[in-house]
Amino acid sequence: MKRLAASVIAVLLCGCSGVQFNTNWGSYADSRVKAASVREYSMEEIDRYNATSLGLVEASHCQQKPGEREPSRHALVNDLKLRAQRLGGNGLVIEACGKGAAAACERYMECRAIAYAVPERKGSQ
Template sequence: METRAPVFTAIALAALGGCEGLRFNSNLGPYSEVRIKAAAVREYTPVQIARYDAITLGFVEAAQCQRRPDEPKPNRRMLVRELKQRTHNLGGNGVVVEACGTATGGFEGCQRYLECRGVAYAVPGRQSRP
């Protein structure tokens, strides 16, 4: 019985080694990529970000337009997720959402319109101020 374990291990390793160039494709890629990028970015308030020696990377914006009644309504949570993704794309790990709301005058063709604006930051791991 004891001699089977090393043989089984060798066969398993050989089989796994044969799958080295194998690629797996699915349509979950873009969706999961957005979720992973957003999860890597933390949302801060202006008071919280002031406690760090954070580096400002730039402004980020996101907007949603509901054109038809059967489409999902724009919501802040989805827009903040997009701000986080854009922050990650700039190399940041923190975002301060400055404003979310409807644009003045609205947008033609949109039953509902929502936009959010924020500032992307590279935030160090430790606070510099209490």
């Protein structure tokens, strides 16, 4: 009986080996993991490390119609973190984040930051 159960399980597992599930969950999770690998620093903090500046990164969001997702600092900072990570960075110093006016936008927000490659620190986070 145990052999039969093991055989049935083996056949089921082999039969499902080619099955693939395609969703957008992977890209969402991937972007969340990448953004989490970038830490936000103040200018004073970044000066304590032998960090290398990788350049300016910018993100903006335009709410074109009422009912659409409103711009938020949190979402824009996550976008900045993804852009910093794509440049090879693991650190970010926010220079400015604010609301503004733009043609065809109900609400508009933009953020600017400097991406950094910060040497790994052992023992603390």
